[in-house]
Amino acid sequence: MQKHVRRERKIKESRIPNIYVMKNLFAHPFVKFVLRKVVFYLIVASIALTFIFIIPRLMPGSPIDRMIPPGTTDLGRLRLKAELERYFGLDKPLLQQYIDFWANLLRGNLGYAVMHDYNFRPVATVVMQKLPFTLALVIPVLFIGFFVGNWIGAKAAHVKGKLGEAVYFTSVFASQMPFYWFAMILLFFLAVNVKVFPTHGTFSPRFIPGANLESLVDALKHYALPFLTLTIITIGGWATGMRSMTLYELDSGYILYARQLGFRNKKLVSYARRNAILPQFTGLNINLNNLIGMTMIIEVVFAWDGLGFLAYNAVLARDYFMMLGTFLVTMVIVIFGNFLVDIAYAFLDPRIRTSREG
Amino acid sequence: MFELLVRSPKFMIGAAVVLAIILFGAIGSMLTRDPLQYSSHYVEPPSSSFLLGTGNFGEDVLAQLCTGSRNSLMIGAVAGGFATLIAVLVGGIGPYKGGLVDETSNALTNVVMVFPMLPLLILLAAILESRSMFLVAGLIGATSWPWAARSIRSQVLTLKERGYIDIARMSGMKDRKIVVTEIMPNMLAYIIVVFVVSLSIAVLTEAGLSMIGLGPDPSTNVTLGSMLYWVLNGTHVALPWTLWWCFIPPGLILTVFLVAVFVMHSGMDEVFNPRLRRV
Numbered sequence: 001m002q003k004h005v006r007r008e009r010k011i012k013e014s015r016i017p018n019i020y021v022m023k024n025l026f027a028h029p030f031v032k033f034v035l036r037k038v039v040f041y042l043i044v045a046s047i048a049l050t051f052i053f054i055i056p057r058l059m060p061g062s063p064i065d066r067m068i069p070p071g072t073t074d075l076g077r078l079r080l081k082a083e084l085e086r087y088f089g090l091d092k093p094l095l096q097q098y099i100d101f102w103a104n105l106l107r108g109n110l111g112y113a114v115m116h117d118y119n120f121r122p123v124a125t126v127v128m129q130k131l132p133f134t135l136a137l138v139i140p141v142l143f144i145g146f147f148v149g150n151w152i153g154a155k156a157a158h159v160k161g162k163l164g165e166a167v168y169f170t171s172v173f174a175s176q177m178p179f180y181w182f183a184m185i186l187l188f189f190l191a192v193n194v195k196v197f198p199t200h201g202t203f204s205p206r207f208i209p210g211a212n213l214e215s216l217v218d219a220l221k222h223y224a225l226p227f228l229t230l231t232i233i234t235i236g237g238w239a240t241g242m243r244s245m246t247l248y249e250l251d252s253g254y255i256l257y258a259r260q261l262g263f264r265n266k267k268l269v270s271y272a273r274r275n276a277i278l279p280q281f282t283g284l285n286i287n288l289n290n291l292i293g294m295t296m297i298i299e300v301v302f303a304w305d306g307l308g309f310l311a312y313n314a315v316l317a318r319d320y321f322m323m324l325g326t327f328l329v330t331m332v333i334v335i336f337g338n339f340l341v342d343i344a345y346a347f348l349d350p351r352i353r354t355s356r357e358g
Numbered sequence: 359m360f361e362l363l364v365r366s367p368k369f370m371i372g373a374a375v376v377l378a379i380i381l382f383g384a385i386g387s388m389l390t391r392d393p394l395q396y397s398s399h400y401v402e403p404p405s406s407s408f409l410l411g412t413g414n415f416g417e418d419v420l421a422q423l424c425t426g427s428r429n430s431l432m433i434g435a436v437a438g439g440f441a442t443l444i445a446v447l448v449g450g451i452g453p454y455k456g457g458l459v460d461e462t463s464n465a466l467t468n469v470v471m472v473f474p475m476l477p478l479l480i481l482l483a484a485i486l487e488s489r490s491m492f493l494v495a496g497l498i499g500a501t502s503w504p505w506a507a508r509s510i511r512s513q514v515l516t517l518k519e520r521g522y523i524d525i526a527r528m529s530g531m532k533d534r535k536i537v538v539t540e541i542m543p544n545m546l547a548y549i550i551v552v553f554v555v556s557l558s559i560a561v562l563t564e565a566g567l568s569m570i571g572l573g574p575d576p577s578t579n580v581t582l583g584s585m586l587y588w589v590l591n592g593t594h595v596a597l598p599w600t601l602w603w604c605f606i607p608p609g610l611i612l613t614v615f616l617v618a619v620f621v622m623h624s625g626m627d628e629v630f631n632p633r634l635r636r637v
Contacts, residue, residue, distance in 0.1 A: 044469050051478070056485060176616040180566050180586065181609030184599065188606075192599040199597060244624075285472060286505065293476025300570050301590070311477075312570055315484040327481045334474035 033346050041339045048331045052324055053101050057094075064090065067114070067320075110328065111321030115314060123325035127307065131329065133202060134306035136223070137295050141230040142288060148231075149238025150280055154273045156239060157246035158265075168243060174236025179294050183229040183301045190225065197225050200303035226302045230294060234287065241283065245276035281348060284341045292334050362629045369629065372622025379615050383431055386424030393421040393580045401594045404603050411603035413585070414592040422580050423607050430582040430612075433495045433564045433574075438557030440499025445506035445552060450545070453514045454537070467511065470504040479563070483572040491574045491581075494567065498560045506552045513548050517541055547630045551623065558619040565612055582608040 064084050068077055085091045089100055104110070110123040118126050149171075156167040191199045198204065202222055209215040249255065249272035258268055296308030303309060307326050314322035363369050387393075397416035404411040410419035452463030479501045483489060486497075517523065526536050561582075567573045568583025569590065576584040589598045589605040598605075 040468075041472070044472055047469060048473060052481075055481065172620060173613070173617060176613065176620050178562055178565060178609055178612045178616070180569055181605070181612060184586070184589070184605050184609065187599045188602055192597060199599060289472070289474050290476070292474050293480075296477060296480065297566050297570060311480065315480075315572070323481065323484060327477055330477045331474055334477075335472060338472040 030346060034343060037339060037342050041335055045332060045335050048335060049102075049105065049328065050098075052328050052331070053098060056320065056324065064088070105328075110325040113319060113322050115317045115319040115322055117313070118322070123321050126310070126322070127325050127329045130305060130307050130310045130326075131333075133304065134295060134299070134308065135333075137226055137230060137298075137304070137306065138288075138291055141227065141234055141295075142284075142291055145231055145234030145291075146238055146280075146284065146287070149235040150242040150277060152235065153239035153242025154246050154269075154276065156243045157250065157272075158269050167239070171236045171239035171243070174232050175240050177233065177236075179229060179233045180297050180301055182233060183225070183298055186225055186229055187301075198222055202305040222302075222304075226298050226304050229298055230291070233294070234291065237287070238280070238283075242276060242280055245279060246272050249273075249276045278348070281341075281345050284345075285338050288337045288341060289334055292330060296330070363626065366625040366629055368621050369625030372618045372620070372625060375614060375618035376622060379427060379611065379618070380431060382611075383424055383426075383428030387421075387428045390421035390424050391418055393417060393425040394578070395421075401592070401601060401604075410607055413601075413604050414588050414594055419585075419604060419607065422585055423582075423611065425580045426582045426585055426608060427611050427615075429491060429574075429580060430561055430564055431615075433491055433498070433581065434557045434561035436492065436495035437498035437502070437560035437564070438553055440496060441503040441506060441556040441560065442549060442553045444499070444503040445510050445556075446549060448503070449507035449510035450514050450541075453511055454518060454533075454541070463507075464511070467504055467507045471508065473504075475501045475504070476563070479567065480570075480572060483567060489572075489574050491579055494564060494574050495560070498563050498567070499556075502556060502559055502563065506556055510545075510548065510552060513545065514541070517544055547626075551626050551630065554619060554623055554626070558616050558623075561612065562616060565608070582612055 064081055067084060068080050072080065082091075089097060092100070108124050110127070112120050113123050113126055114120075152167065152171065156164055156171070158164075159167065187199055191197045198221055202219070203209050203215070204218055204222075207215070207218060209219065246269075250268070255268055255272055258271070295306070296311060298304070299306045299308035300312045307330055311323060311326040311330075314326060395417060397412065399408065399412045399416045401414060402408060402412045402416075408418055408420070410423065413419055413422065448463050448467060452460040479497055482497050482501075483494065486493065523536065523540055526540050531540075564573055564581060565583035565586065568576065568581050569586040571587050571591070573579075573581060573583050573587075576587045585608045586605055589601055592598055592601070592604075595601060
């Protein structure tokens with residue numbers, strides 16, 4: 001009898017931790033934080049995508065009008081318009097259009113390209129082909145810019161004299177310079193006067209890239225200038241920010257106190273640096289958003305075959321589906337990137353698990 | 359506080375350079391010839407008759423530079439003012455009123471903060487086919503306010519807790535009067551800083567947008583960005599990058615302006631932010 005009870009208790013006890021762990025998982029502040037962020041970013045993404053749905057419908061002049069070739073007779077224009085509207089589902093009620101929009105989106109259907117270069121290929125395929133080229137610029141620049149820039153900024157904060165000032169002025173100059181103009185200057189000096197780098201493109205014209213050393217060198221040569229432009233500008237921004245953050249921390253009470261206690265200067269700087277880097281992480285979101293915009297424009301300057309250049313060509317060719325498709329993918333990428341940055345921040349700063357709301 | 363500003367060398371140097379560029383745009387555009395007057399001197403390097411050379415249609419680059427700086431600064435001022443206005447409305451009223459208004463405005467700011475604004479701006483500009491300078495300024499203003507709203511919000515949140523606001527409220531002052539007589543004078547310096555930064559961001563954005571042909575119509579409006587646009591889209595030379603006299607001056611003006619605003623801004627920061635005050 002007693003044995004039986006004991007066994008039952010044992011079973012119960014062995015079950016309890018299991019349930020407890022499950023409950024604990026959702027009660028855990030970090031998991032809660034992640035879930036809250038997931039919900040927040042899903043809302044942001046749906047608002048952004050709704051924007052993409054609304055904008056062309058609110059603007060004066062329907063895109064359909066622009067698809068009709070000039071010189072069509074009035075009657076032909078009316079009939080063609082009705083036909084095209086029926087074809088693209090624009091004659092349905094707005095709510096139905098909105099539902100269709102989401103249904104198509106979830107199926108990965110972004111419409112078909114009207115642009116000359118991509119005649120009637122699915123927009124989603126073309127965009128996915130160009131995406132790696134943009135990410136190849138954005139991701140390395142984001143990380144290299146962040147680490148190198150903050151390292152330089154932290155150094156510049158406690159290096160006194162001419163060198164410190166020179167570093168400071170260079171980074172202010174680099175961060176304030178218009179990035180597209182800097183790209184032109186680099187092109188002027190390094191591609192036109194000294195012909196080290198090619199002026200435009202992702203590969204040399206009529207070059208068939210393959211898995212060999214020659215294509216790697218060719219690709220790197222084309223990659224160098226856009227990468228350099230974006231990295232230098234980004235480094236400048238981080239370095240100026242980090243320098244003033246470190247100076248601010250070096251001025252604060254705990255450092256002054258530690259200095260009075262006779263801590264070594266190296267130790268003080270390392271404390272200040274550690275406290276200064278945290279607020280910098282919150283800037284990573286904004287930096288990512290800026291960087292995407294910058295890359296889109298830089299791609300146009302260098303004719304780099306990524307999303308920005310595609311969007312630019314789509315605007316020139318007035319290809320509506322391509323335009324909306326590119327922006328849609330860009331927005332989703334940026335929002336997803338922001339989500340990742342937020343999660344990474346939660347890993348680094350235990351305080352925000354409890355104190356900061358989405 | 360404004361006496362302190364005058365004593366800050368950073369602020370004075372920055373302000374002097376900014377003023378010089380404003381004067382260069384305002385007075386220069388009256389003295390030089392018509393920036394859209396075309397001649398048969400296509401893409402000529404600087405000479406005595408054309409001090410900065412000529413562009414793609416034989417237009418005077420110096421004249422374009424003056425008018426362009428003036429127009430770019432005007433677009434920047436309108437866009438910066440518009441952005442500041444939205445930021446004050448969204449970031450200021452919310453925390454002051456509290457409750458649902460605060461929740462809504464904060465949620466709005468948070469959502470818009472993670473929005474990729476430059477792509478959105480490019481999309482909007484691309485869809486609106488005929489763009490005037492005002493329209494572009496409006497678009498830039500409408501897409502560049504979130505960071506300003508957030509910093510104004512945090513400022514209002516600290517101001518709201520001060521004793522004199524409580525006393526004003528307890529003595530039965532109307533909300534509007536509290537805002538006008540108690541909060542605004544304390545916020546003014548801060549709002550000016552936000553405006554200056556917004557202006558410089560707007561000038562930078564306008565030139566970038568115009569450079570890819572999505573600013574005000576480049577064939578009738580001269581801005582610093584439209585000058586870069588014609589360098590990229592010129593037809594007279596095989597390689598546009600050889601026309602250094604066409605694209606170095608507008609970028610240089612932009613750089614000097616932005617660096618000057620930055621220096622001015624950090625001078626203002628040192629004066630208005632007591633922790634940084636060393637003047």
